[in-house]
Amino acid sequence: MKYITKKNLLRLTEELSSVYRVLAPVAQGGTVTFRRFHPGMTLDMHSRMAAVSAKMATLPQTESLLLVQRVEENKKPELTETLPQGKTLVMGARPCDARGKLLLDPVFITEKIRDQHFIHRRENSIFITLACDQPETTCFCHSVGSGPADTAGSDILLTLVGEGYVAQAISDQGQEIVTHSFFEDAQDRGQQAQAKHGHALELMGQAHDYSSAPAKILERFDDMDFWEVQSAKCISCGACTYMCPTCYCFNITDNDLGLTSQRIRTWDNCMSHTFTLEASGHNPRPTKAHRLKNRVGHKFSYYPDLYGGIMACCGCGRCIKQCPTGVDIRQIVNAAQEYAQ
Amino acid sequence: MSPLDDLKTAIKSRLGELDCVIGWEQGYDQLHATPLFIRSEADLDRLVIGPLAVHNLATYLPGLRGKKVGIIVKGCDSRSVIQLLNENLITRDDLVVFGLCCSGVVSHRKIRAALPVDPGFVEAVDLSTDTLSITASGQTTILHMADIAADKCQICQYPNALIADVLVGSPQESKVLTTLACQEEFEAKSEAEKFAFWQETMSRCIRCYACRNACPMCVCRDFCISTSRDPLWLGQENTPGENMMFQLIHVSHLTGRCTECGECERACPVDIPLLLLRRYMNKQVQDVFEHRAGTALEQTPPLLTFKVEEEGIKERGW
Numbered sequence: 054m055k056y057i058t059k060k061n062l063l064r065l066t067e068e069l070s071s072v073y074r075v076l077a078p079v080a081q082g083g084t085v086t087f088r089r090f091h092p093g094m095t096l097d098m099h100s101r102m103a104a105v106s107a108k109m110a111t112l113p114q115t116e117s118l119l120l121v122q123r124v125e126e127n128k129k130p131e132l133t134e135t136l137p138q139g140k141t142l143v144m145g146a147r148p149c150d151a152r153g154k155l156l157l158d159p160v161f162i163t164e165k166i167r168d169q170h171f172i173h174r175r176e177n178s179i180f181i182t183l184a185c186d187q188p189e190t191t192c193f194c195h196s197v198g199s200g201p202a203d204t205a206g207s208d209i210l211l212t213l214v215g216e217g218y219v220a221q222a223i224s225d226q227g228q229e230i231v232t233h234s235f236f237e238d239a240q241d242r243g244q245q246a247q248a249k250h251g252h253a254l255e256l257m258g259q260a261h262d263y264s265s266a267p268a269k270i271l272e273r274f275d276d277m278d279f280w281e282v283q284s285a286k287c288i289s290c291g292a293c294t295y296m297c298p299t300c301y302c303f304n305i306t307d308n309d310l311g312l313t314s315q316r317i318r319t320w321d322n323c324m325s326h327t328f329t330l331e332a333s334g335h336n337p338r339p340t341k342a343h344r345l346k347n348r349v350g351h352k353f354s355y356y357p358d359l360y361g362g363i364m365a366c367c368g369c370g371r372c373i374k375q376c377p378t379g380v381d382i383r384q385i386v387n388a389a390q391e392y393a394q
Numbered sequence: 395m396s397p398l399d400d401l402k403t404a405i406k407s408r409l410g411e412l413d414c415v416i417g418w419e420q421g422y423d424q425l426h427a428t429p430l431f432i433r434s435e436a437d438l439d440r441l442v443i444g445p446l447a448v449h450n451l452a453t454y455l456p457g458l459r460g461k462k463v464g465i466i467v468k469g470c471d472s473r474s475v476i477q478l479l480n481e482n483l484i485t486r487d488d489l490v491v492f493g494l495c496c497s498g499v500v501s502h503r504k505i506r507a508a509l510p511v512d513p514g515f516v517e518a519v520d521l522s523t524d525t526l527s528i529t530a531s532g533q534t535t536i537l538h539m540a541d542i543a544a545d546k547c548q549i550c551q552y553p554n555a556l557i558a559d560v561l562v563g564s565p566q567e568s569k570v571l572t573t574l575a576c577q578e579e580f581e582a583k584s585e586a587e588k589f590a591f592w593q594e595t596m597s598r599c600i601r602c603y604a605c606r607n608a609c610p611m612c613v614c615r616d617f618c619i620s621t622s623r624d625p626l627w628l629g630q631e632n633t634p635g636e637n638m639m640f641q642l643i644h645v646s647h648l649t650g651r652c653t654e655c656g657e658c659e660r661a662c663p664v665d666i667p668l669l670l671l672r673r674y675m676n677k678q679v680q681d682v683f684e685h686r687a688g689t690a691l692e693q694t695p696p697l698l699t700f701k702v703e704e705e706g707i708k709e710r711g712w
Contacts, residue, residue, distance in 0.1 A: 083503055084665040086598055101512035104664050105600060114600060115631040187531065189514030190423035285414075286429040288453060289615075290607035292663045295600045306623070306630045319630045322602070326616035327623070374514060377608045377661030378449060379421040379428030 054239035054246070058217035061235040066144050067092040069230075073142035073179070076110055078103045090144065098145040098183055099213070104375060106298035107143045107150040111174045112157065112320075114295075118170065118305070119316035126312075137170055140177040149369035151180045151206030152199045153298025156367065159360050160301055170318070179226055182207035183218075184250060188257045191370030193383060195254060196261040199367055202250035212246035219246035263353060263364055263386065270354035270389045273346075279392070280342040283349075283385045286378045287324075289341035293372035293380070294322035294348070299365050302328070323347050345385075353386050397563035398443055401466065401492060404560040405438060408464060408490050415464030415492070416454055418447040424519040425505070425528065429454070432464075444521065445539060448499045450474055450655040452610040455484045462488050468496040469566075470546060472555040473653035473688030474610035479557075480693050481651070483613055493555025495563035498539065498547035500526065503665060505542050509535055545574050545669065546656045556689065580670045596634035596641070598664040605668055606644060608661035611651045611687075619643060645671045650679045650695035653688040682706040 057065065069075055075090040080097040084104050090096075116137065123130040143150070154175075161171035185192075185201035194200055204210050208227035211218035219239050222228040239246075273279045294300045304321035307314055321328060324345070329338045338344050356365035366382075373381050395403075405415050414431045419440040421428035427446040432438050443466070451465050452474035467475055472493060478484045506513050511531045518534075520527040526537045553566035583591065603620070606612045620628045620640050628643070629636045644658070652672050659668045679685055683696040683706055703709070 081598065082595060082665050082667070083507060084598070086664060101514065115633070187515060189512065190516060191514060282431075285431040286454075288604075288607040288661075290604040290661070291602040292604040292661070295602045296663060304630065306626070308626075308629060308631070317631055319632065320600075325603075325621065327621045373422055375663040377604050377657075377663075379426055381422050381428075 054243035055220040055222070055231045055236040056214075056217055056239040056242055057211075057220055057236050062211075062218060063096060065230075065233060065235045066090060066096060068233075069142055069144075073140045075142045075144055076107060077144040087143070096145060102147055102189065102369070102371070103145075104371070105296055106153060106369065106371060107146045107180070108153065108298050108300075110141045110143045110178050110180075111154050111171065112301060112303075113174075114320050116170060116318050117315055118318050121307075121314045121316070123312045137173045137177075140179070141174065142179045142181065144181050146180050146182045146207070147185060147369065148182055148199060148201060148203040148205075148207065148210075149194050149367040150298050151182045152194075152203055153206075153367040153369070154180070155206045156299045156356075156363070156365055157301045179208045179230075180206060181209045181211065181227075181230075184210055184212040184246075185253055186213065186249065187253055189370060189374065191373040192257065192368060193261065193370060194368035195257045196263060197364045197366050197368040200250075201253035201257065212249055214242045214245045214249070219243055221246075261383070261387070263390075264362075265390050266364070266386050267354040267357045267362075269392065270350050270386070271358075273389050273392060274350070277342060279389070280346040281340075283388060284340075284342040284345040284380075287341050287345050287380050288378055289324050289326075289344060290377065291322035291324050292375050292377060293382075294324060295320055296371035296375045298367050298369060298371075299352070323351070345380075349382060349385050349389075352382070397494070398441070400562040401443065401494075401560075402438055402441060404492060404562065405432065405441075405464065406435060409435065409438070411462060412464045412490060413458075413461040415466070415490075416451045417441045417466040417492075418443065418449065418451075423516050425513055425516045426502075443494060445498060445500045445526070445543075446521075448502070448544070448660060450608075450610055450657045452478060452655075453608060453657060455489070455610070456613050457615070459484060460488070462490075464490040464492060466492045466494065467555050467558070468494050468499070469550065469552040469554050469556065470496075470653065470655050471610075472557050473552060474655055475688075476557050476691055476693075477611060477651060477653055477688035477695075478613075479691060480688070481613075481695070481698070491555065491558045491560075493558025493561040495554045495561065495565045496550075497553065497566050498543045498550065500539070500542050501544040502660070504544075505537065508537050508542060544656060544660075545576065546654060549574060552689065557691070574673070576667070577670060577673050580667075581674065592638050593634050595666050596637040599632070599634075599637040599666060600664065601632055601637060601640065602663065604661040604663060605641075605658035605666075608657040609644075609648070610655065610657065611648055611653065612644070641668065641671060645675050648672065649675060650683065650685055650697050651687050652676055 076087045077090040078085050078097050079088040085097050086105050087103050087107050117135040120133040121130050161168040204223045208224040210221045219242050220231050222231045302321045303318050307316050330336045352365040414433050417430045418427040419430035450471045452471050515530040518529040524539050528535050551568045685696050
């Protein structure tokens with residue numbers, strides 16, 4: 054175990070920003086979001102969980118896939134694949150951010166399909182994660198197989214002890230970073246960090262058992278009355294989806310700019326009407342009830358059915374906390390689990 | 395009887411003829427309310443009103459057209475109901491309006507700024523007439539309602555529902571109409587400063603369209619210009635320019651229709667101060683057309699009508 058003071062962590066982040074594209078929680082306009090970090094900026098690791106997750110490190114909201122350039126009107130256009138460049142480091146992610154990232158792997162990296170853009174970002178990103186001291190009212194990571202000091206997906210796990218952090222290297226890359234002279238030996242602070250992890254988990258209370266959720270949600274598949282009641286207060290915006298560390302659906306658009314055009318990939322969201330709109334004009338998910346059914350079903354039923362029972366949810370609670378009308382996904386899944394005919 | 399009891403009695407007597415009544419209940423913690431769709435007397439027990447009932451429920455009405463619906467409205471929310479009626483987007487006969495006399499709602503952003511820790515750690519909330527006592531992470535903070543009231547409440551002209559089949563509570567007085575400090579501060583900026591401000595603010599936007607979907611007057615719903623692919627009116631890439639373009643489209647489409655309920659700004663998950671644009675636009679509408687949306691039935695929004703010569707627009711003799 055190593056230890057680094059707050060001041061040195063900032064200096065380390067500044068140093069790393071010359072090698073990596075560093076994304077860090079930065080407070081601006083009253084909110085905290087992950088922003089590109091440049092020397093001279095301050096880190097806002099503690100005041101609150103960043104409003105938007107660190108998903109953009111491995112799946113950016115907009116990314117270029119292809120450039121099309123037509124030099125002359127009558128000649129064949131030139132196509133250039135635009136692969137991501139460089140390395141990214143996320144400073145101050147939360148364990149839910151890091152775990153969320155892992156849930157995208159089986160989708161983008163399969164035997165048949167290997168998404169080159171995703172793989173490049175995934176292999177060239179480092180997560181320095183901060184263990185959580187206490188849960189928010191919307192946190193439920195311990196119910197979906199994670200916890201406030203979960204190391205899954207992180208390269209280094211930091212735990213606030215005194216005026217600095219105990220640093221636990223998780224991966225080889227993390228190990229390399231903690232050899233920097235900014236780090237000192239943690240001494241007995243390692244035990245204090247352990248105690249904090251235990252305390253944080255205790256504060257979360259009894260975990261909810263979601264094991265019956267996949268089957269129970271599927272049982273309600275054709276019960277539109279159920280979904281209409283559950284979705285009544287939803288306004289069908291995309292806040293939940295875009296905040297979510299595990300939502301990975303994307304859209305592809307050709308931005309035609311005359312002689313040049315760009316094929317871009319952007320986040321999509323299943324709460325939008327256009328998400329399943331077919332060319333014929335038919336929409337298999339015409340109402341918000343159909344769409345919310347998909348969102349909840351995907352996370353707690355279809356994904357776990359496909360990928361070994363793991364929920365496509367890291368329990369960060371951003372979809373609940375950030376929802377303009379307070380739609381609570383926990384309540385919806387519970388309602389399906391406890392549904393009595 | 396308290397206004398809440400009066401309200402419950404009134405709803406109980408009409409519930410039988412309605413598909414649902416839309417109100418509020420406690421949300422995921424004591425600090426947050428959430429919309430409640432009351433379908434039975436058992437649901438009615440969960441009803442809450444007061445300063446935490448921030449949502450403008452009129453947003454749901456166009457989507458429920460064809461059903462018999464009851465709705466609970468604060469003064470500001472009632473303006474949205476009136477505006478929707480004036481635009482023929484909802485049907486009066488299908489609607490029962492339970493009006494409140496409102497003494498203001500909180501701004502969750504101001505609460506967040508005033509607390510020593512994030513409100514996500516809230517443990518207990520105690521509400522009195524003028525204060526809100528919040529315990530979070532073991533620390534108790536007493537906040538004065540005047541300091542945490544939503545901006546719109548500080549200059550509220552219509553605290554009592556302007557349209558109501560049943561009005562509960564004792565009528566409240568209007569506030570003095572002044573310009574908000576945040577608005578003055580923004581408008582005093584130079585063009586270059588404003589540009590830099592939006593450049594930075596819009597770089598936070600994630601285009602989730604919570605602002606659009608929370609807006610009671612954004613009635614295109616599934617057929618919004620922003621999601622049209624052919625023609626592609628708005629680039630799908632998430633850049634400050636495209637994001638701002640969407641906001642300007644949103645504001646333009648609300649000209650003379652915006653009731654300044656503030657739902658767009660409240661819904662924004664990354665705290666973009668969208669009301670700066672709305673208030674500015676509404677002021678222009680007020681100056682040119684002497685029109686304030688949703689303040690009277692039978693009003694026609696200025697851009698939904700045509701006059702050969704507008705009194706407020708100098709078209710000749712520059």
